[in-house]
Amino acid sequence: MSAEPPADRAAHLRAELHRYEHLYYVLDRPEISDADYDKLMRELTELERAHPELVTPDSPTRRVGGAPREGFMQVRHSTAMLSLDNALDEAELREFDRRVADLLKGEPYQYCAELKLDGLSMSVRYRDSRFAQAVTRGDGETGEDVTENARTIRSLPLVIREGSSDFEVRGEVVMSNKAFQELNADQEAKGLQRYANPRNSAAGSLRVLDPSITAARKLDFYAYFLLVDGQPARDGHWDSLEELAAMGFKVNPERARCASVEELFAWTKKYEGQRDTLPYEIDGVVAKVDSIPQQKRLGWTSKAPRWAIAFKYPARQAETVLENIEVQVGRTGVLTPVAHLRPVTVSGVTVSRATLHNEDEIERLELAIGDTVVLERSGDVIPKVVRVERRGDPRTPFHMPKVCPVCGGAVVRAEGEVASRCIDSDCPARLKETIRHFASRGVMDIDGMGSTLVDQLVDKGMVKNVADVYALKVEELAALDRMGQKSAERILRGIEASRARPLPRVLNGLGIPFVGERTAQLLAEEFGSLDALMAADEDKLQKAQEVGPRVSSAIRAFFAAPRSQELVERLRAAGLVFTHDKPKREGSPLQGMTIVVTGTLPTLSREEAEALIESAGGKAGDSVSRKTSFLVAGEKAGSKLDKAQKLGIPVIDETELRRIATEGPAHVA
């Protein structure tokens, strides 16, 4: 503990934590390790517990969410939160521009173009430079007071760094695609309903009565208006965005000033093409006349400003007919109903299948074969059936089979679970999926062991579990259909190379229920070896991060089975890696850096390069921005390389990546 008076120490800790939160959540440029951050947070929490009089509403400890409430208060907005007029194509955009030009009587003007994030808008008031109140848009005149929930959004500053002290910020609350997919996986694992898209899950997460739920949901807030006394605070919109960023708000870096409608249209097209690569969903572009005096002259209609327009991209939805429902058996035996659809294009991608998840989902949708359904691609690559548009005539109701469609074994749906499972662990469908998963790129990465080969190996009885893979011989492989000596040798080399994969991958490959990539990594770090993990009881297992009773009992059950023990021994004999060194976080070579990988590297796959970056303490980023520390470019590097060069971000190759991952970045000029 420190000798400082508690009040000073608390103030110091709060300031430090605010700074680190800004670096991490707003700028995506962390300066300290998670462990050090947690240490400071714990010190502040303890200090506040010992001296409750020191707790302030802007303390970062308050981000965890207070007590649940009965309902939300209604709050009137300072000025109405109106919406925007839409332009659905180039002609409508030009028409908007012509109206602006006419009303401004030939004066020059320019637009500020921003992405139209697909979330929900929120107004946040600050008093005395401190976060004071957050209100949803509601009907535009009045919204709901979601202050306690919004306080948990880490990218929303609780204290302002510089600038005005009493003001209002408006912006969009969004959930990233990654957070959305994680949330849905978690909902599914808990047997709860999945969210249809990131917007619904952002709205559902912000408008819950229990703020601790919001706190767990990883929401983000992007600011796009700064108002003082209900009025824009600067002369130009662009300048006010810059000011918001300087105040500590997250402002989307993807924005542009456009001097003509042509430039504006080109910008909308550019981002339409990149829609699938952004980390969040957008449904269009918002263009605002940049000059505030000009905005004032253009004024408002009763519904929307005349100085702004939303250029909308086509909805990623389409209608089609559900022709059949097929039931697939996954590697954990879960039976998944898959929709076979009349092929249809959804924003450029032809879709003929969609997962229906489980029996309850089909019931909830009141879905039957023959119905016309609405599909949506949103936040996820896999399309979803969102609703029945028209009932089919005739229509055939669906029932989950009582026996496994592959092996004819018993199907069981456990009490309180949504999933039905084939419980025969020798079911060929389960076995094939297990082997495919084991050999896949992110797991043991066995070069050449694709889906058709796995089918043959299982159908011919050559492989009955993952250990059998290591007993395969060249002659056996060469004798398979469409396989020559050369390919057989290549596969064997692939199998050989996979023996060196690190323990987290081996653990993931074993197919323990609920143990995927992340849990495998955490378990390997916690226990350091497979033997220590196998020896751990449930209490010990639950000491590992993110491991609860469900996961710990699945791990125990797996290792208690004699066949698993035999499997482990055979894998040990095959020379697989069974130990794991704890990663050094502090003082790691790439601490605090964000590195983006693009193009094809000579030897490392994308996943391996990213794993290398992370194991050296760095962060693997998806897109290039000013915050990127390095771009690792391989062959056929495209727009990311252009962007890095434009922004002056150092570009390195695989060899240099390997070097900085061990020796640190000082070695790159």
Ligand code: IVH
């Ligand atoms: S400006 C009066 N800028 O789109 C102007 N809106 O149809 C109001 N949105 O309700 C909005 N990104 O929820 C603006 N960069 C952006 C936006 C944005 C998303 C949403 C917002 C608004 C709706 C307008």
